[in-house]
Amino acid sequence: MDKLERYAEILDSAALHARATPQLTHTDPDLSVADAYRVQQLSVDRRLARGERRIGVKMGLTSRAKMLQVGVDEVAWGRLTDAMLIEEGTAMSRARFVHPRVEPEVAFLMKATLAGKVTAAAALAAVEAIAPAMEIIDSRYENFKFALSDVIADNTSSSGLVIGSWNDPALDFSNLGVYLEIDGEVKQIGSTAAILGHPLRSLVAAARLVSEAGEEISAGDIVMAGGITAAPNLAPGQTVRTTVQGLGSVMFQVE
Template structure:
């Protein structure tokens, strides 16, 4: 555990100081997925000890393309805290991050706890609302390069989230058009179906994976379903906007 605690301190310090670090697996190629999740928890626990509050979970590697790229057949998950929240329409400071990128996503707001192996119907029944959202991802590793174990240990690159208007989850959100714009120019186009074929499957997977870690998704939690398109880099002076068909628009700016 001392070894894993040391890695957690390294990653926490890299995030806190916006300073890139070497991949853990470069010096420890035997690092396992189980080790990586322990490191993630130890690192996030350091944030909680500083006064941050857990507000939900995020899913990663939820597109088939990303699974193939990393060479896995399982999604990954990370933890969200209130310090990651960026108010919709406001500005985020670029200096807080190492090399941030942005992904359009769907967010779930939970009205009931969810944990373990559940059906899609049971997962949907626990949802209060859905929203267009964006996640700021920011690997703490040099050159944004990492293995599966590295990225899990690094809280699956999660760094920020922006949530748009909440909608009735009874809407069909299985295959909605998605447009990501930067400074008014369309940068990425996709569909909510890119998230495991249906974003609800991501929520089902989240319930199972969180339970395997001895935790649960709580009422009031936010669950980020995973990236819909490629993730372009962010730079000062940008206005970033995601529109999801039928759900609305979410926007933020990037400042120096």
């Protein structure tokens, strides 16, 4: 087993058993972004080998605040599988995660292939529908701390997603108000414009980055556009709801 395969096994096992692991860059400070994406691919391959199905991709580090926090000026992406889906209105088990947090997002459902360098108009033409959504991020690293290569290798902390009702993408979704409530109390307020100025820019970036990895976004795929606000911690007993102006609400519970 080579080094990158070993890293993939460590991260996959940490996710599977909900046990935190030390940052890879603590012992391998020169781990490159390219090698980190290879680790991500190898760890997701292990999920697929267990029977999980690829359902799309997620974009991460899409807001200025997150980029500044991690010290980068490029977005990152991760791969989504069906095992990460949490049905809207149901409960997720806190025990399956290391230290989960929730991000309000919007999700795209694709109706056509999107690959390479595309315009925003071409990206929009490939969208079947848009929905209010939440991503559950759960870094597999101790104390939720990582460098860029660490988080990319860790599938950009991707661990769960909840999707609300699908809407016609013809409505202007560039600057919709968003709020995240926990137990009926508003915890975060933002706008879809926090996603790179317009969520379509995230889709354009996704098409480019996924192509650079030799893959594509296909019809039927879900693309999570990226976090809109800071991500609060999740704890058992909470009811979590995100509302996106004009798109509706999406909720889940934590048990």
